[in-house]
Amino acid sequence: MIPTSAITNMQSRKFKEVEHYQSPSRDYFLLPFKFHRISVEKEVIVNEVGDFLVVPTGTTTRIVAGEINSGSVSDQELYADLIANFFISESALPDLIEVLATRYRTKKSFLDYFTSLHIFVMSLRCEHTCHYCQVSRVTSDKNKYDMSRLHIEAGIRLMMKSPNPHVTMEFQGGEALLAFENIVYAVEKAKIEAEKYEKKITYVVCTNLALLTDEMLLYFHENKMLISTSLDGPSFIHNKNRHKPNASSHQLAVEGIKRCREILGSEHVSALVTTTTLSLEYPEEIVDEYVALAFRNIFLRPISPYGFATRNKDRNKYEAEKFLEFYKKALGRIIQYNMDGYFIREDYASIILKKLLTPFPVGYVDLQSPAGLVNNVIVFNYDGAVYASDEARMLAEMNDFTFKLGTLGENTYEEIFYGNKVAALSEVMTNESLPGCSECAFQAYCGVDPVFNHATQGDLIGHRPTSSFCQRNMEIIRYLIALMDKDKKIEKIFRSWITGKS
Amino acid sequence: METHQNDDVLNVTIDAEIYPEVVLLKCLYWYTNNFEVEIGKLNNLQYKITLKALHQTETLDWDNIVLKLKQDLIDFKLRQFITNETQTIRELIIAKAFAYYDHEKDPISEISDPVGFSPQSIKV
Ligand code: SF4
Numbered sequence: 001m002i003p004t005s006a007i008t009n010m011q012s013r014k015f016k017e018v019e020h021y022q023s024p025s026r027d028y029f030l031l032p033f034k035f036h037r038i039s040v041e042k043e044v045i046v047n048e049v050g051d052f053l054v055v056p057t058g059t060t061t062r063i064v065a066g067e068i069n070s071g072s073v074s075d076q077e078l079y080a081d082l083i084a085n086f087f088i089s090e091s092a093l094p095d096l097i098e099v100l101a102t103r104y105r106t107k108k109s110f111l112d113y114f115t116s117l118h119i120f121v122m123s124l125r126c127e128h129t130c131h132y133c134q135v136s137r138v139t140s141d142k143n144k145y146d147m148s149r150l151h152i153e154a155g156i157r158l159m160m161k162s163p164n165p166h167v168t169m170e171f172q173g174g175e176a177l178l179a180f181e182n183i184v185y186a187v188e189k190a191k192i193e194a195e196k197y198e199k200k201i202t203y204v205v206c207t208n209l210a211l212l213t214d215e216m217l218l219y220f221h222e223n224k225m226l227i228s229t230s231l232d233g234p235s236f237i238h239n240k241n242r243h244k245p246n247a248s249s250h251q252l253a254v255e256g257i258k259r260c261r262e263i264l265g266s267e268h269v270s271a272l273v274t275t276t277t278l279s280l281e282y283p284e285e286i287v288d289e290y291v292a293l294a295f296r297n298i299f300l301r302p303i304s305p306y307g308f309a310t311r312n313k314d315r316n317k318y319e320a321e322k323f324l325e326f327y328k329k330a331l332g333r334i335i336q337y338n339m340d341g342y343f344i345r346e347d348y349a350s351i352i353l354k355k356l357l358t359p360f361p362v363g364y365v366d367l368q369s370p371a372g373l374v375n376n377v378i379v380f381n382y383d384g385a386v387y388a389s390d391e392a393r394m395l396a397e398m399n400d401f402t403f404k405l406g407t408l409g410e411n412t413y414e415e416i417f418y419g420n421k422v423a424a425l426s427e428v429m430t431n432e433s434l435p436g437c438s439e440c441a442f443q444a445y446c447g448v449d450p451v452f453n454h455a456t457q458g459d460l461i462g463h464r465p466t467s468s469f470c471q472r473n474m475e476i477i478r479y480l481i482a483l484m485d486k487d488k489k490i491e492k493i494f495r496s497w498i499t500g501k502s
Numbered sequence: 503m504e505t506h507q508n509d510d511v512l513n514v515t516i517d518a519e520i521y522p523e524v525v526l527l528k529c530l531y532w533y534t535n536n537f538e539v540e541i542g543k544l545n546n547l548q549y550k551i552t553l554k555a556l557h558q559t560e561t562l563d564w565d566n567i568v569l570k571l572k573q574d575l576i577d578f579k580l581r582q583f584i585t586n587e588t589q590t591i592r593e594l595i596i597a598k599a600f601a602y603y604d605h606e607k608d609p610i611s612e613i614s615d616p617v618g619f620s621p622q623s624i625k626v
Contacts, residue, residue, distance in 0.1 A: 032588040032595070034581065048595060061576075064583055093591070101598035108599070439528055439581050465535035 026066030028088040031100075035060040036441035038482045047086045049103040050355060050444035054485045063088065103359055107444065110361040110368060110376070113164035115417070117365070117377040119390060120155055120186060121172050122147050122179040124382050128208060129243045146179050147382045152186045154408035155380040159190070160197045161413040170204040170228075172390075174382075177211040187223055204228055209256025210244060217263045224268075227260050229253060231271040231293070232279060233286035241276050257293065272299050280322050283330035291337055291344060299347035300330055320468035324475050335483075338493045345497035352477055354498045355445045365389065367447035367473070371429040373403070374422050384408040386416050388425065391451045403451055425450060428460045436464030442477045446470075503572065507564045510555040512537075514571070515548050521575055522582075526551065529578035533571075 032048045037057065045060060046052045055078065062068055063082065070079040082088045086100055094100065124145040147155075159167055169190055171183050187203055194201050203225040220227065232238040235250035242249040253271075260269040273279070273286060290298045327348075334346050351364045365372030373388040380386055384407050387393040392403030403425075406416040416422075431437035431448040440446070452469050453462030464470045484491040504515040516526065523541070526549060530539045537553040544550045553571075555562055 030587050032592040104599040
């Protein structure tokens with residue numbers, strides 16, 4: 001973080017006369033920046049490339065009014081910070097405009113290589129009967145619900161056309177391991193093609209681990225594959241969320257994680273929390289479970305609002321406020337563990353912190369502008385349909401095909417990735433130009449999700465004042481900045497999350 | 503700024519010279535979660551805005567709402583001021599950011615070359 005100036009000169013927000021704003025005579029020029037109140041006493045100012053300063057309330061008014069005086073002792077430090085961090089400039093065209101332009105370009109450099117994450121939905125079948133699951137089917141009908149080999153091959157061909165030299169091939173379900181033979185088929189095919197097209201592929205299998213065998217583990221090890229699993233917390237939460245007839249899903253997941261760590265190494269296994277109404281009551285217990293299982297990271301994300309989940313109102317439809325309350329409590333517990341010497345980071349916060357504290361972008365689909373759909377991720381469904389994101393295919397399960405971009409084996413790369421649908425979507429994929437977001441100080445840290453807008457509000461642009469996406473992100477970003485400002489020990493912990501060094 | 507309120511409606515008269523339409527729109531957008539918002543012109547010098555509560559709540563704390571509205575109007579006025587004054591420099595930063603893009607390869611084009619015109623041969 002840029003050092004916060006110690007300014008004690010509090011300004012009031014009393015209404016001022018029109019002249020006050022009309023022709024301020026200043027010794028400096030303004031550069032583009034935005035501001036947001038983070039508390040009664042403080043506001044944060046954020047420049048065009050996402051650098052921020054926490055300053056006393058009223059500072060923006062003073063900057064605009066030309067009241068920051070480089071000659072005054074009380075303003076010296078603030079003045080220097082504002083100049084050094086591109087909030088104001090002593091010349092109309094700042095000498096370092098090239099630096100600013102390069103910084104801006106770096107912030108958007110996630111666009112340089114286009115799609116990286118290619119999700120292959122290998123099967124819609126699943127042996128679990130989770131109440132919130134949007135898409136899976138308990139069935140043994142492989143032909144109907146597994147991805148065909150023709151579609152697998154067509155998906156790989158499209159993946160090889162991505163301009164990105166480093167792609168990720170992620171196998172999802174239903175339960176992906178029910179189609180293990182096809183995963184092997186897909187990896188072997190992709191390996192051959194990757195050599196031809198000089199691509200590096202990272203393989204990820206998303207699984208509940210219940211069906212994991214030694215043979216599978218061996219194959220994952222040989223191919224350096226990553227395992228992404230779900231762990232919703234202690235058994236009384238996990239088993240309630242993830243019902244498996246005649247078995248403990250939690251026990252199977254925990255045993256699976258242990259076996260994966262032994263064979264693949266800890267760094268090859270990660271787990272995700274899905275928060276449901278039940279989970280919201282137990283933030284501390286969920287964090288404790290992750291620590292008990294020796295995890296060094298935890299990803300707290302709200303349940304998706306789509307698919308079967310939206311229909312199950314009682315269990316799943318909870319307010320953004322409740323999630324935020326849960327999130328803050330869980331984050332507090334995580335910070336406490338770090339203070340006590342156990343390194344564990346929260347991933348959602350880490351993504352935002354990286355944007356706040358470093359000049360680099362983060363390739364996280366939900367928090368980027370232009371949006372991550374198509375630019376970063378593409379989904380090949382079990383039936384060959386191609387969707388703009390994982391949520392888009394979940395919508396399709398509710399017969400909403402708005403984000404279906406084509407079909408494997410039928411449409412060309414150009415038709416899918418540069419077709420009319422994507423062209424129309426790109427109009428609403430930048431938060432810089434969306435109502436509400438365009439003036440928001442957190443634009444550089446936040447993202448845009450037209451699929452979410454469409455699913456929850458019925459239009460692609462969305463309505464920020466009633467958007468839970470906005471409510472959640474605005475408060476989490478504000479909260480993280482306020483925490484760092486309040487306690488330097490917390491700032492140090494947050495910095496360790498993005499550097500990985502405790 | 504003059505305000506009048508009754509039960510679930512707040513009427514505000516605003517000086518058009520201080521708060522131009524763009525500021526009113528950007529500010530009042532954030533009130534549309536809880537209010538039906540109407541913006542009208544009283545005359546050339548004044549706007550009349552009406553906030554009508556969308557949800558029936560027992561008591562609306564109009565004092566706080568008016569206070570917040572006044573504060574928000576100032577904030578959005580400030581934002582607009584910065585936006586207007588820095589628009590050119592902002593455009594310059596973005597234009598420069600992407601103008602320096604290095605093309606590693608020549609652009610691939612499907613244009614044929616029947617008259618000896620090849621896009622690949624043009625020196626950039
Ligand atoms: S979604 Fe909300 S928090 Fe995010 S940039 Fe837009 S207005 Fe800001």
